[in-house]
Amino acid sequence: MAKQIEMDVAPREVFGKKTKSLRRQGLIPGNIGGHKADSVAIQFEAKVFKRLQHENRAGSIYALNLPGKGAETVLVHHVEHNTVSGEIQHVDFSRVSMDEQVSIKVPLHFVGESPALKDTKGTLLHMDALEVQCRASDILPAIEVDLSPLKTLDDTIYARDIKLPKGFKLVGDPEESVAKVAPPKVELPEAEAAEAAAEAAPAAESESTASE
Known part of the structure; x- marks a missing residue:
């Protein structure tokens, strides 16, 4: 309880x-x-x-x-x-009342290891909580989400994929993204970054002149 x-x-x-x-x-x-x-x-x-x-x-x-x-x-x-x-x-x-059905957002607790996260050193994008319906007496401190299905950057864990305990019902869009791995940010070498900035400057100046 x-x-x-x-x-x-x-x-x-x-x-x-x-x-x-x-x-x-x-x-x-x-x-x-x-x-x-x-x-x-x-x-x-x-x-x-x-x-x-x-x-x-x-x-x-x-x-x-x-x-x-x-x-x-x-x-x-x-x-x-x-x-x-x-x-x-x-x-x-x-x-x-402890025996009534309530809709509530339950925090998500992520477990397991995502091969995509490990191999690409990307960033895990995820929801913090999932809205469910259950008896008030059955409210959980958290719902576990296994990250191991995220094997590539194309993989996504959707709300419909979450294994809910008996008596729990998902509230909201079952196709909502719960977790996925975003690719790591690519940092340009200093020389390339400086060159890109130099190329962008004339374009920005031209737009400014045109607007005047």
Whole structure:
């Protein structure tokens, strides 16, 4: 069964622009919603939430302990960040029952050795997570992807190629590329690079003159 992460939260009585005062105190405003029940405004310690997010995978199930109301089993629905500082501004949590079907992005863990990657010294291009549907109680920390089928630069591992556990269903395009090897970048010798730059300069100057 999927592990539940416990976190203490408190009722929130500050809303709108006034939530800035909460963030100055090291608190994050949030809401618990879903399951056709009333939304609950909450607040919680920023440093605790950041630590739990760092220690646990995306898609983890939280048990939010609200004084006088017991624990709410939830998933993180959306985390809003400040576009400049990157600091967390607000978090929306969605209620979830352990036996219900949920769509969630599960991190990918790449195993095995790709002959194409080894032989060409290219770059592995890959997705970080795969969206699947499963019971909340069955959520995995990661899904393994074997890289050994990537034998040449022409080979690609698609979403449909991933072996999902029983009870899991792929969400999204089965033809989406999950992993492939890109050829290594070719660096020109200094003399050739200088020659190419010299040839490009007159062309660029000509275009600039024409535009004037």
